Amino acid sequence: MVDTRAGVTPRGVAVLGSTGSIGTTALRVIARHPDRFRVSALTAFNNAPLLDEQARGLSPAFVGIVNGNGSESTRGWATGVGCLVDAVRRPDTDIVLNAIVGAAGLDATIAALEAGKRVALANKETLVLAGEIVTEAARRGGGEIVPVDSEHSAILQCIAGRPRADIRRVILTASGGPFRGWSREQLESATVDDALRHPTWQMGRKITVDSATLANKALEVIEAHFLFGLPYDRIEVVVHPQSVVHSMVEFVDGSVMAQLGAPSMELPVLYALTHPDRIEDAATPRFDPVAQSPLTFEPVAEDEFPALRLGFRAGIAGGAAPAVFNAANEEAVALFLDGKLEFPRIVEAIGSAMSELAGMSSATRDDLLAADAEARAHVAGRFGG
Numbered sequence: 001m002v003d004t005r006a007g008v009t010p011r012g013v014a015v016l017g018s019t020g021s022i023g024t025t026a027l028r029v030i031a032r033h034p035d036r037f038r039v040s041a042l043t044a045f046n047n048a049p050l051l052d053e054q055a056r057g058l059s060p061a062f063v064g065i066v067n068g069n070g071s072e073s074t075r076g077w078a079t080g081v082g083c084l085v086d087a088v089r090r091p092d093t094d095i096v097l098n099a100i101v102g103a104a105g106l107d108a109t110i111a112a113l114e115a116g117k118r119v120a121l122a123n124k125e126t127l128v129l130a131g132e133i134v135t136e137a138a139r140r141g142g143g144e145i146v147p148v149d150s151e152h153s154a155i156l157q158c159i160a161g162r163p164r165a166d167i168r169r170v171i172l173t174a175s176g177g178p179f180r181g182w183s184r185e186q187l188e189s190a191t192v193d194d195a196l197r198h199p200t201w202q203m204g205r206k207i208t209v210d211s212a213t214l215a216n217k218a219l220e221v222i223e224a225h226f227l228f229g230l231p232y233d234r235i236e237v238v239v240h241p242q243s244v245v246h247s248m249v250e251f252v253d254g255s256v257m258a259q260l261g262a263p264s265m266e267l268p269v270l271y272a273l274t275h276p277d278r279i280e281d282a283a284t285p286r287f288d289p290v291a292q293s294p295l296t297f298e299p300v301a302e303d304e305f306p307a308l309r310l311g312f313r314a315g316i317a318g319g320a321a322p323a324v325f326n327a328a329n330e331e332a333v334a335l336f337l338d339g340k341l342e343f344p345r346i347v348e349a350i351g352s353a354m355s356e357l358a359g360m361s362s363a364t365r366d367d368l369l370a371a372d373a374e375a376r377a378h379v380a381g382r383f384g385g
């Protein structure tokens with residue numbers, strides 16, 4: 001067989017957050033396609049042993065650890081927050097896979113877009129915190145944001161290049177998380193272990209708790225607004241417990257397109273690297289509609305899971321409100337995971353921060369980071385025990 005790709009140089013991928021759930025998935029996917037992709041840079045926060053193992057296996061030109069402690073293995077690595085931006089600006093980095101958790105990924109996203117690179121974005125908090133600034137950086141620098149989040153990947157695949165005017169609405173699917181069907185009384189005594197037992201997805205701890213509160217879906221609504229330029233009244237959410245239909249798009253003629261697949265992040269990661277092309281990937285599980293059936297849908301229990309409504313409110317309010325929503329959530333989830341906050345108080349903390357701080361200035365990156373810091377301080381002070 002003639003290799004039609006002969007002579008094509010593999011594209012350099014900087015994997016930020018390589019030691020996390022999405023990061024390790026990405027390295028697995030990239031390893032299957034050495035003719036297409038090579039790892040140009042790896043970064044982590046403080047997991048030096050795993051980063052060292054990855055660096056030895058892949059020999060990237062750049063390795064960075066934000067919280068390096070000077071141990072043997074970190075010698076020769078870049079350290080400090082600046083290493084994230086250094087990793088993305090390298091000329092041998094063509095694509096930045098941002099798999100950092102939380103607001104910490106913001107500057108790397110902006111730097112990559114300003115440098116005209118593709119950002120395969122898992123780090124949704126970046127878009128929620130500063131959606132306008134991030135999308136403006138892409139316009140200015142000629143970079144592009146391609147979502148890794150499975151729902152947004154599904155929407156991108158369904159839209160398939162059609163203009164925004166063709167879209168009547170998008171419908172994001174939500175698994176409902178581990179507490180689907182729980183009453184408000186039951187949720188009062190939900191433990192950390194309960195929250196981390198997600199029925200369909202294996203993910204990092206923060207997003208797993210976000211899936212339990214439905215704050216994850218709130219973040220995804222705001223993410224969809226910025227990615228696809230859609231007003232909030234054209235973004236809806238439906239619970240789909242099997243996590244097989246990854247999202248749907250309804251077009252103006254009434255036709256609805258959906259993207260289906262196993263609940264695995266491998267395909268959305270691969271697609272974010274290859275979009276708009278598709279490449280053969282024999283490891284992706286085959287879809288069996290009979291084995292997957294039945295596929296069911298139900299409304300979101302908004303009274304039990306008020307984070308979704310709050311997220312819509314933050315998105316519609318705009319300005320600093322999404323940044324406050326995100327930062328208050330990050331802080332409250334950290335407190336919950338530390339056993340210092342009860343499960344239902346996470347959403348109360350977000351609501352409290354929003355009513356006090358949503359009106360803060362939001363014109364610049366620094367304004368938004370100030371709102372982010374205020375929201376964290378508010379939650380730590382009022383809810384941190």
Ligand code: NDP
Pocket residue numbers: 016017018019020021022023043044045046047048066099100101102104105122123124125148149150201202203204205206207265
């Ligand atoms: P993990 O917690 O598993 O991994 C986070 C990664 O980011 C780790 O490599 C960690 O390094 C690094 N990191 C953490 N904090 C910082 C920081 N302050 N500065 C630099 N690096 C940091 O998270 P996930 O992989 O689950 O999620 C990553 C992102 O992808 C999140 O935004 C999440 O919402 C999104 N996402 C995840 C999905 C999933 O299936 N997991 C699905 C869809 C979206 P270290 O290991 O050293 O701490």
Ligand code: MG
Pocket residue numbers: 149150151220
């Ligand atoms: Mg998602």
